[in-house]
Amino acid sequence: MTLTNNGSSPLVISSVALSNDFGTVVGTNTCSTSAPIAVGQACTMQVSFAPRLSGARLGTLSVASNAPNSPLVTHLAGTGVDFTWAATAATTATLSSGQSAAFPFLLTPSTLMAQPVAFACTGAPANAKCTVTPSTADLSAITTVTATILTGTTTAHVPGRTPFWLALLLLPAAFLRRRRQIAIAYFALILVTGCGLGRKIPGDGSNPGSGTGGTPTSSGTYPITVSATSAGLTKSVILTLTVQ
Structure with a gap:
């Protein structure tokens, strides 16, 4: 003024x-x-x-x-602006790495108005992530919100390896001296390689993390904060996640 x-x-x-x-x-x-x-x-x-x-x-x-x-x-x-932000079910979860947990919330405006609200989730441990659905809303109605915590989410890098069967196949060709024998070996290599196109070579059966190539989330108990913010007013609920 x-x-x-x-x-x-x-x-x-x-x-x-x-x-x-x-x-x-x-x-x-x-x-x-x-x-x-x-x-x-x-x-x-x-x-x-x-x-x-x-x-x-x-x-x-x-x-x-x-x-x-x-x-x-x-x-x-x-x-x-005022609203109520509350979990509608248990705020604790115990799971193994690779599993997920969903927590339902309810946003209840004190006065209905077209005022935007932003949701956030912080505190997820390494190799885990927390998402809030929907990510935004407004105070024009009561809104159901879900926070989902995924564990074992970071993709692990697996170096490429030469298939053992291919290495064995190439060895005899190195010792053949006659052209006819070399031609036969080369033709056999083409046939075998063609049969393998589009097929995965079986691994060793291990599958760390979430079952999708993820890195495991370390065991422990983690506090995770899920918040709603509107017009400078923030209200939060703390979740407790235990990874076994």
């Missing part, structure tokens, strides 16, 4: 008052009652809004001075 002295004499302020949920940001008010404002000069202040209730909130800024039209009154308005 800016107050300018458009009169013909210094403006002496006797009081500055804000009502209801409105106030001044500390350190921003230059409209002093001890220093008159010279003609053509101005003072400023930043007005804060801290609603105690949700919904439409009204207030005033009143400045009393030696001006003929004192007090100067400015009407203020804001909308208070």
